[in-house]
Amino acid sequence: MSHAATMPPARQTLLDVRNLGISFATAAGRLQATRDVSFSVARGERIGVVGESGCGKTITGLSLLRLLPQTITTIDGRLDFDGVDLATCTPKQLRDIRGRRIGMIFQEPMSALDPVFTVGEQIAESLRAHRNIGKREARDRAIAALNAVGIAAPERRYDEYPHQLSGGMRQRVMIAGAMICSPQLLIADEPTTALDVTVQAQILELLRDLSEGSHMALLFITHDLGVVAETCTRMLTMYAGEIIEDAPVDLALEKPLHPYTSGLLRALPRLSARRSALPSIPGRVPPLTQMPQGCRFRPRCAYARAGCEAEQQMRAAPDGRRVRCWRFETLDLPGATA
C-alpha cells in the first residue's frame, strides 16, 4: 500500500512506522485490526494517539514492542526504530530494545505489577537485565529512581509490595521502572485512566517533566483529548484501525481537518458552557468484521457525500499536517476552542 503523504524530514526521526497492519487469526478467520498506519516520532517529541475504544491505538502501541499474543498476531509493515526494524528483528535484539531504549507503562498499574515481588525488586531487575551491575548498585539506583518520580521515603517503599501502595504510587513505580534505563521512547498506554483526577494531573506533569528533562520521546495513547492538550506536541487521531489525522496539537484542537476529530473535540465537556446534553458522534465504531467500503467513518459522518465510498488515502495538508479525507479543503470544521 502506498502512502500519499510523507513526513517532512526536517526533524531527527527516532521511530518511523510505515504501513503498519496488524491482524489476528481467530476462529472466525483473519481479522485486520489496523492497516496503513504510518507515522514517525522525532527525538524528544510527545505524540498523543487518540480515538474511541476499539480504534486500534492500544494494539498499535503494543505492536511496537511485539507484545501482542505471538501465536495469533501478524504484523505487516516496517517499524524502524533508529535503524532496527522492530517488526522483524531477532528476539534478542528486541529484548535489548525493550526496557532499555523503549519503555512502556500501562493503564492498570495494579495488574501491571507482579504482586509477589517488591516494587523495588521489579525496578532493579529491569536495570540488571540491561546493565552489568551488582545487586547493591541496582538497589541504590532503583531507590534514586523512586525518588525521581516523587515517591517519599523511597528506601522504605523499595521493600513494599504493590498491594501496599496507592494507585498513584503504583503508576509512579511503573514509570520509575520504565525510566530506569533512560529510554529514548516511552509508550504510555492510558496511564492515567485508572487514577483519580488530582493524581492524573500529577502523573501527567511528571511524564511531561521527565520527557523534557531527558529529551525522551513520548507516545501517549489515550481517549482523553484534554490529556493530549496538556501533555503532547502532536496528535494522531485513529479511527477503525486507521490513522485519520496527524497534526500539531494546537492546530488539531483549534481547526481539525477530519470530521471525526472535530466530533471528538465537540464531545469534550467544557465548564464554561454548561449544556445539558453533550453533542456526541452518532453510531459506534464498526466491528472489524463489518468495515464499510471507502471512508470508514462515512456511516457516522455528517459531511458524507457521494465520492466518500472511494478508498481514502492519507493526504498532505498545510503546516505539515496529514488527513484521511478527500474533502478536507472544502470543509470548515469546528474545533475545541470554537
Added chain:
Amino acid sequence: MGSHGALKVVGRRLLQAAPVIVLATFIVFALLKLLPGDVAVTLAGDNASEERIAEIRRVYGLDRPFLAQYGAWLWNALHFDLSRSLLSGEQVLTSILRCFPNTLLIVGMALTLALATGIPLGVAAATRPDSFIDRTVMAIASLGIAVPNFWLAMILVSVFALKWNLFPATGTTAFSKSPTDAIYHATLPALALAAGGMAEVARQVRGSLLDILSSQHVRTLHAKGLSPQIILWKHGLKNVGVNLLTVTSLLANRMLAATVVVEAVFAIPGMGNLIVHAAIQRDFPVVQGVVLAMVIVVILVNLIADLLCAVVDPRVGR
C-alpha cells in the same frame, strides 16, 4: 511477612486445632461403639462365661457410660497418656512411634516423587500450550488421576516384584536400621501413591502457570526486556507458588489417608495397618491414638503450608 504475622497464623491454627481434635476423636469413638462387636468377648477367649466377659468389661471400664469412657480417654490423652492396647497391652504411643516412621517414609517419598515429576511436566506443558508435549502431559495426568492407587499397587507388585524381582513385594525395614533398605522397600508403595499426586501437581502447575504467563504483569516483564527464562522460573514459579503449596498440602493429607490401602497391599506395618487391625478388633485405645496422631499431622501439614504461603505471597496471612 514479619514474625508477628507468623505468630498470628500459628496461634489462630492452634486455636482451631483443639475443637477439630476433640470432634474427630469423638466421632471415631462413637462410630466404634455403634458398630457391632465387643473387644471384651475377644479378650475373654473361646467358651468364656458371661461372668468372665462382664468382669473383663469392668476391669477395662467398658461397662461405664459412653461419655464417661470417652472423657476418661480424652483426659488421659491430655496428659500424654494414650493408654495401652486392649489386646497386646503395648503402650499405644509406643505402637505409633514404631509404625509412624514407615508411613512417613512412604508419604515423604511419594510427595517428593509427585513434585519432582509433576512440576517439570506442568511447566513443559504450560510453556508449549496445545503442543504434542502439552497433550501428552495432560493425557498422562488424566490417566494418573483416574487409576486407583490400590490397583496400581497390585500391578506394581506383580510386575516389578513378582515377575522381574526388582523390588521386594512386601514388608519393610526400619529406616533407623538401614536407610537404603528402608527406601528400597518403600519404593513401590511410594510409586503407587505418587501417580495420582504427580498428575494433580502437573495439572495445577500447568493451569496456574498458563494464567500467570498470559497475565498483564508478565506482559510488563516482557516490556522490560527480561529473558523468557527469568520470566518463567523467577516470576512464573513464584506466582504459582501459593497454588502449588495448597495442592501439596492437600496431597500430603490425601496420601496419609491412602496409605491405609497401600500398606495393606504391601503388608507394611505402618499407621494404616495399625488402625485397620485395631478397628477390626475394636481395640479402641489404638484406634483413638492413631486418629489423634493423624489429625495432629494433618493440622501440622496445613500449618506449615499456610506459613509457607505467607512467605511466598505477601498478600496472604496479614
